[in-house]
Every structure is written in C-alpha cells, then in structure tokens.
Amino acid sequence: MSTPVRPQVSTQTTPAPSPNTAPSLAADRPQPPRKWWIAPLVGVLVALPVQLVAAFLLLVSPMALDSCSAANPCGRTEAAIATTLILFLLAVLSLGLPWYPAKRKSRGVGIGMSLIPLGLTLASIGTLLLGIGLG
Template sequence: MSTPARPQVSTQPSTPPSPYATASLPAEPAKPRGKWWIAPLTGALVALPLQLVAAFLLLMSPMALDSCTAANPCGRTEAAIGATAVLLLLALLSLGVPWYLAKRKSVGAGIGVSLIPLSLTLASIGTLLLGIGLG
C-alpha cells in the first residue's frame, strides 16, 4: 500500500511578484530606413544659404534706423528687427530637428519636418523686409 504524497512546504517566506517581472522584454529597435538622410540634408542645404542672406540683411538693417528721430520714431522697424533675430535663431536651432525625426519616423514626417527651418528663415526675411519698408 502506498502512502499519499505530501505537498512540499517551503520554509522561505513568499514574496509578492514584482510588477516589472511580468512585463515582456522590449522588441529590438527598428532599423532606420534607407536614405532617411535625404530630406534633412536637402532642407539644410536650402535653408543655410537663406539663413546667411537673412543674417546679412539683419546686420545691415540698423541703417534703416538712421532716419529715426524723436519726431519720426521707427518703432515698427525696431520690432521687426527683434522679431527677425528671434525667428532666425529659431531657424538655426531647428536645423537639428529634421535629422532626429527623419531617422525614426515616416518619409512624410521627414520631408514635412525638414521644411520647418526653411519656413522660419523665409518668415524672418519677410518680417525684416516688411519692417524696414521694403515689402
């Protein structure tokens, strides 16, 4: 006659399962698309020369303020020069954004984001030209 098997009793205290232990491991990161760099490079090659033009115009724009006197204030021109400086700084800072996003997102996102520095640069030129009265 066989004796019934007794259940094994552990002498160690039981610990609750960790919430991190049940999570699955993350999948391997997706490999970047081929030729992801074309859109950011094209955007940078178009935007950089325009940014140089905008910087040149910004440096020359104080001459537009030579005719400003107490009787003829040029507040609009001063505001345009300040806005152009801010827009041009944003355009320079935004040159790195397309490189980061184009590598990780879709082709459309890469092309769309690559237009941000160009549009900020064109906006800075337009703001400056309107402010000094050439637009």
Template sequence: MSTPVRPQVPTQSSPMPSPSAAESRFADRAQPRRKWWIAPLGGVLVALPVQLVAAFLLLMSPMALDSCTAANPCGRTEGAIGAALVLLLLALLSLGVPWYPAKRKSLGVGIGVSLIPLGLTLASIGTLLFGIGFG
C-alpha cells in the same frame, strides 16, 4: 489498442498578443529607414544659404533706422528687426531638429520637419522686409 493522449489546449484565446509580438512590432518601427538622412541634409543645404542672406539683411537693417528721430520714430522698424533676429536664431537652432524625426518616422514626417528651418528663415526675411517698408 490504446489511443495516444493529446495535450489539452485551452479553448479560450488570449485577447492580448504575446509580449514578444508587441515588442517585435515596436522594434520594427524603431528601426531607422534606409537613406533617412537625405531629407534633413537637403533641408540644411537649402536653409543655410537662405540664412546667410537673412543674416546679411539683418546686419544691414540698422541703416533703415538712420532717419529715425524724436519727431519721426521708427517703432515698427525696431520691432521688425528684433522679431527677425529672434526668428533667425530659432531657425539656426532648428537645424538640428529634423534629424531624429527623419530617422524614426515616415518619409512625409522627415520631409515636413526638414522644412522648419527654411520656413523660419523665410519668416525672418519677410518680417524684416515688411518692418523696413519693402512689403
């Protein structure tokens, strides 16, 4: 009686996983999560009204410079208005930033990145109020 011939299997295991396993692992990570859009949308809906308040304060702030004369310069107020303007523009530009990380990363990253526009807006308001003299 003859014995069946077994195919020879290499005894050494490959240290690297097969390319298809690595690709599937990265493909799973690249897939968007369900309801990923809630965190950035919530961040935008909270930041926009606060940005409107910041813009109103920024438009009214030149009245704080009415009392400035050569004898009484208002350098700190002018600098604060400029800094608040830059921070508010950055906050407006950053409204689009949270959408990609929220879609591709974890929930914590999505929520954290969604707070960037709100943080910049609040920094703008704080800088403006501190420079005018309310802080």
C-alpha cells in the same frame, strides 16, 4: 513486501513566456527607413544659404534706423528687427530638429520637419523687409 516508489509527475503546465516580458532582440527593433537622412540634409543645405542672406540683412538693417528721430519715430522698424532676430535664432536652432523624426518616423514626417528651418528663415526675411519698408 515493499512496493516500488514511483516518481510523481506534475500535471501542471508552465505558462509560455509573454512576448511583453521576453527580452527584445536587436532584430525585433524596427529599422529606420532607407535613406532617411536625405530629407534633413537637403533641408539644411537649402536653409543655410538663405540663413546667410537673412543674417546679412539683419546685420545691415540698423542702417534703416538712421533716419529715426524724435519727429520721425521708427517703432515699426525696431519691432521688425527684434522679431526678425527671434525668428532667425529659432531657424538656426531648428536645423537639428528634423534629424530625429526623420530617422524614427516615416519619410513624410522627415520631409515635413525639414521644411521648418527654411520656413522660419523665410519668415524672418519677410518680417525684416516689411518692417524696414521694402516689402
């Protein structure tokens, strides 16, 4: 007589997939804060008119050097104009800086980063005015 063959059942359990190895779904990703774009937009809209004033002052500042001569050197004014140019270029380049952190981080980070272009622009104007003797 032959005995019936039973199927062998494995007693080993398969481990559950780890959350680190599971593919990420779009719903699992953190959503940006609501209205994240307001702080960078306000920062740019406030900084642009101030930057126009800074650009105008920078363009007319070489007239401050008209009175410079060998007897009356204007080294401080030339250094102030060069520093103002560097600060102004950094301010223009920093207009795009607040957009990424404002979307990815908290609202406070976005507001803080939005103040950078305005601060650099005001620093450039102050440096120029102090350098040409109006401050």
